Amino acid sequence: MTTADREDAAPDGGPFALAVPLLHLLWLPLALALIGFFLYAVAGRIGYPYPLEWLEPATSDTVARILRGLPIYCAPSYEFVASMKTPLYDYVVASVSSIFGTDLVAGRLVSVLSTGGVCFLLWRFIHREGASGIWALFGVALFLATYNISRQWYDIARLDTLFLFVLVAAAYALRFWRGAAGAAGAGVLLAAAYFTKQTVLLVAIPLLLLLALAAPRRAAIAALGFAAPVLIGMTILHVSTDGWSTFFLVEVPRNGEIDRGVILSFWSLDLLPPLGLALLTSLGWVAAIWRCDREGALFHGGLLLGALFCGWLGRIHVGSTSNALMPIFAVLALMMPLALQRLLQQSAGRHPTRRALPLAIHAVALLQLALLSYDPRGVIPDASDLAAAERLAAFLSGIDGNVLVMDDRYFSRLAGKPSSGLDFAVADLLRVKHSPVPEDFKRSLLDALQAAKFVGIIDPPDFVIDQVKLGAPVAIQMSLQTAGHVRFRPRPEQYYAVLR
Numbered sequence: 001m002t003t004a005d006r007e008d009a010a011p012d013g014g015p016f017a018l019a020v021p022l023l024h025l026l027w028l029p030l031a032l033a034l035i036g037f038f039l040y041a042v043a044g045r046i047g048y049p050y051p052l053e054w055l056e057p058a059t060s061d062t063v064a065r066i067l068r069g070l071p072i073y074c075a076p077s078y079e080f081v082a083s084m085k086t087p088l089y090d091y092v093v094a095s096v097s098s099i100f101g102t103d104l105v106a107g108r109l110v111s112v113l114s115t116g117g118v119c120f121l122l123w124r125f126i127h128r129e130g131a132s133g134i135w136a137l138f139g140v141a142l143f144l145a146t147y148n149i150s151r152q153w154y155d156i157a158r159l160d161t162l163f164l165f166v167l168v169a170a171a172y173a174l175r176f177w178r179g180a181a182g183a184a185g186a187g188v189l190l191a192a193a194y195f196t197k198q199t200v201l202l203v204a205i206p207l208l209l210l211l212a213l214a215a216p217r218r219a220a221i222a223a224l225g226f227a228a229p230v231l232i233g234m235t236i237l238h239v240s241t242d243g244w245s246t247f248f249l250v251e252v253p254r255n256g257e258i259d260r261g262v263i264l265s266f267w268s269l270d271l272l273p274p275l276g277l278a279l280l281t282s283l284g285w286v287a288a289i290w291r292c293d294r295e296g297a298l299f300h301g302g303l304l305l306g307a308l309f310c311g312w313l314g315r316i317h318v319g320s321t322s323n324a325l326m327p328i329f330a331v332l333a334l335m336m337p338l339a340l341q342r343l344l345q346q347s348a349g350r351h352p353t354r355r356a357l358p359l360a361i362h363a364v365a366l367l368q369l370a371l372l373s374y375d376p377r378g379v380i381p382d383a384s385d386l387a388a389a390e391r392l393a394a395f396l397s398g399i400d401g402n403v404l405v406m407d408d409r410y411f412s413r414l415a416g417k418p419s420s421g422l423d424f425a426v427a428d429l430l431r432v433k434h435s436p437v438p439e440d441f442k443r444s445l446l447d448a449l450q451a452a453k454f455v456g457i458i459d460p461p462d463f464v465i466d467q468v469k470l471g472a473p474v475a476i477q478m479s480l481q482t483a484g485h486v487r488f489r490p491r492p493e494q495y496y497a498v499l500r
Contacts, residue, residue, distance in 0.1 A: 023358055024134050027366035031141035034369060037376040038144040042155045044380035046108050050389035050410070052156050052381070054491040057410035058083060058423050059093060059107040059157040066094040067102060073237065073245040076437065077444040078404065078453075079418075081425040082244070084252040088195040089159035104410070107157025114161040115154040118330060119143065121168045125334055128176055129296075135337035138365060142278065143333035145372035146326075149274050152379045153323040163197040164326050168334075170204075171303055174211070174222055183218045187225020194230050198249065199314055203306035203327060210302030214295035247437065255432045257318040266315050270322055277368045278332040285339030300335060307331040319427065340365055378487075385488040388477055392490045395476055399495075401455030404448075407491040426461070449498055458492045471497035 051057055062072050062083065072090065073082045093107045100106040119140045126136040147154050154161055170189035177185055193200040204226060212219035237245035262270075271279065282304060290297040307327040314324030340361050347357035389411075396403055396415035405412045406422055413419040430438050442463055448454065449468050457464065458476070473494040 023362040026362045027138070027369055028134070030366065030369045030373065031138055034141050034145040034373065037374065038147050038154070041147065041152070041376045041379045042112055045152075045155055046112065047105065048381050048386075048488075049103075050381075050386070050393075050488075050490070051104065051408060052108075052152070052488060053158070054408055055424060056104055056107065056157045057408060057419075058425065059090065059159075060102050060104055060413075061409060061419050062087075062090045063094045063097055063106070064102045064419070066090060067097060071241060071244075073241040073248055075244065076425075076429055076441040078422075078441075078448040081422050081429055081441065082248045083425055084248050084428050085159060086195045086198055086249060088192065089162045089197075092162060093157070104157045108155055111157065111161040112155050114165040115144075117165040118161065118168050121165070121172055122330065122334055125168070125172050125175070126337055128172075129338050131338055131341045135341045138340075139333045139337040141369065142336060142372075143330055145369055146275075146329040146333070148374040148379060149372065150323050150326055150329065151321050153326065158323075159196055160323050160326055163193055163200070164330055166193040166196055167200055167203060167327060168330055171207070174207070174218075175299055180217075180221050183221035184225035187222040187227075188229060190222070190226040191229035191233070194226075195233060198253065199310050202310035202313055203303070206306040206309060207299070207302035210298045210305070211295070214298045247435075251435065252428050252432055256428070257431060258316055259318050259320075260316075262316045262320075266312050270315060270325060271311075271328065274371050275328070275332055275368075277364055277371070278336040281339040281343075281364070282332055282335035285335055285342060288339075288342060304331055304335065319424065336368070381488040388489045392476060392492060395495070399456060402453065403495070404445075404454045404457040404460075405492060406457070406459045406461065411490065411492070430461075452498070452500065454498060456495055456497045458495050460496060465496075469499040471499055 045052055061080070065072050065080070072087060074080070076082065089110070093110050096110060097106045100109060122139050122143055123136045126139045127133070131139075144154075166189055170186050170193055173182060173186035173189055177183070190200060190204050193204075208219045208223050208226075211222075234246070234249070237249075282300075286297050286301045286304065289300075307330070311325040311328040314320055315322070317324075343361050344358055347361065392408075392411050393414045396405070396411055396417065399415075402417050403412065403415075406426070409419050409423060426441075429441060432438050445464065446467055449457065449464065457468075457470070460468070460470070464470075473496055476492050476495055477489065
C-alpha cells in the first residue's frame with residue numbers, strides 16, 4: 001500500500017468526519033413527516049361513508065355475492081358483470097366482513113394492513129441486505145411517500161396493496177429462504193400473488209429467468225412451486241364456473257386496448273420526474289454488486305426489470321392509472337437505501353472529494369423525498385365532497401322505483417335499491433371481440449329496461465340511448481369543472497327516466 005493509499009484509508013478525526021453520522025438529520029425529519037402524512041390521511045379517510053375512488057364499490061358488491069353464496073364469475077347481465085381480476089382479495093375481505101360488514105371499511109382495512117405489511121417486509125428486506133436501521137427507515141418513508149402519486153391507492157378498498165404485500169413477501173422468500181423448501185415456498189407465494197392480480201406474471205418471469213443464470217435449481221423449484229398451484233387453481237375455477245372464470249380472467253384482459261399516448265409519457269411524466277433519482281441509484285447499485293454478489297445482482301436486476309415491465313405494461317392499457325406503478329414504488333424503496341449506504345461506505349477516506357461525498361449522498365436522499373412531498377389535507381374528503389355524496393344518495397332515495405346506476409353503484413345500496421350498477425367491468429367486457437358475450441350482455445340490459453325493471457338509468461351507455469326511449473337528462477350534481485375540490489365527488493352526472 002502506498003503512503004497516499006494509507007492516508008486515504010486512515011480515519012479522519014476532523015470536524016467533518018465527526019459530522020458525517022449526523023448527516024442523516026438532513027432528511028430524517030422529512031422522512032418521519034411523510035410517514036406521519038400517510039397515517040394522518042388514513043385516519044381521515046378509512047371511515048368515510050362514501051367511495052374514495054369510483055372503483056371501490058365493486059369490492060363491496062363482489063364480497064356481498066360471496067357472502068350470499070352467489071358466483072362471482074358467471075354470465076354477465078344487467079345484474080352483475082364480473083371483474084377481470086383474480087378473486088383472492090375479495091375472499092380475504094369477505095373473511096373479515098363478518099366483523100366490519102360488507103360496506104367499504106372492511107376492504108379498506110385489508111388494504112391498510114397490507115400496506116403495513118409491505119412496510120414491515122421492506123424494513124426486514126433492507127436489513128437482511130446489510131443496511132442499517134436508519135436506511136431501512138428511509139426505505140419505508142420512500143415507499144409511503146409514493147402514496148400521493150399512486151392516486152392514494154394504499155388505503156382504498158381495492159386489491160392492489162394485498163397484491164403488493166404478497167409479491168414483496170414472495171421476493172423476500174426467494175432471496176432469503178434457504179433450501180428447496182424455501183424456493184418452493186417462494187413459488188407458492190408468487191401463486192398467491194397471481195390469484196390476487198394476474199400481473200404478477202410480468203414480475204415473476206423476468207425475476208426467475210435472471211435468477212436461473214446464477215441459481216438454476218433454486219429458480220426451477222420456485223417456478224414449479226408457482227406454476228403448479230396456478231394451473232390447478234385455474235382449472236378448478238374453470239370447471240366450477242362453467243368456463244366463465246377463464247373468460248373474465250383470460251379472454252377479457254387479452255382484448256384490452258393500448259393507450260399509445262402513454263407508451264412514452266409513462267417514462268417522461270409518470271416515473272422519471274418523481275422517482276428518477278431512485279431509479280438511477282438502484283440501477284447503479286445492481287451494477288456495483290455484480291462483481292462481489294453475482295446472484296444478488298441478478299436477483300435484484302430481475303426484480304427491478306420485472307417491476308418496471310409490470311408497471312409500464314399495466315399503465316399503457318386504456319383505463320389504467322398510476323396505481324399500476326405500485327410494484328415499481330416498492331422495489332425502488334427497497335433498492336435506493338441499499339445503493340446510498342453502499343456509496344457512503346465507498347466514500348470513506350481523507351481525500352477531499354471523498355470527504356464531500358457523504359453530504360452529497362444525504363442531499364440526494366433529501367431531494368428524492370422532497371420530490372414526493374405533498375399536503376396530506378388535500379387527500380381527505382372535505383365538507384363539500386360529503387355534501388355532494390349525500391345529495392346523490394338523497395336524489396336516488398327520492399325516486400319511486402329502482403334505478404340502474406352505471407357507475408358508483410354503492411349509492412344504489414345506500415338508497416335502499418338493488419345494487420345493479422356495472423362500473424368499469426362493462427367497459428372491459430364491451431372491448432371483447434369475436435365473442436357473442438358482449439351482445440348477450442347488451443340484450444340483457446336492454447330487456448331489463450324495456451321490461452320496466454327500472455324506472456330510470458344514470459349515465460347510460462350509447463347503445464342504451466340509441467335503443468331505449470328515455471326522458472330528457474336531469475343533471476344530478478353541479479359541473480365538476482366548477483365544483484372546486486372535486487377529487488372525491490361521486491361519478492354519476494345525469495339521470496334519464498325510462499319512458500313507456
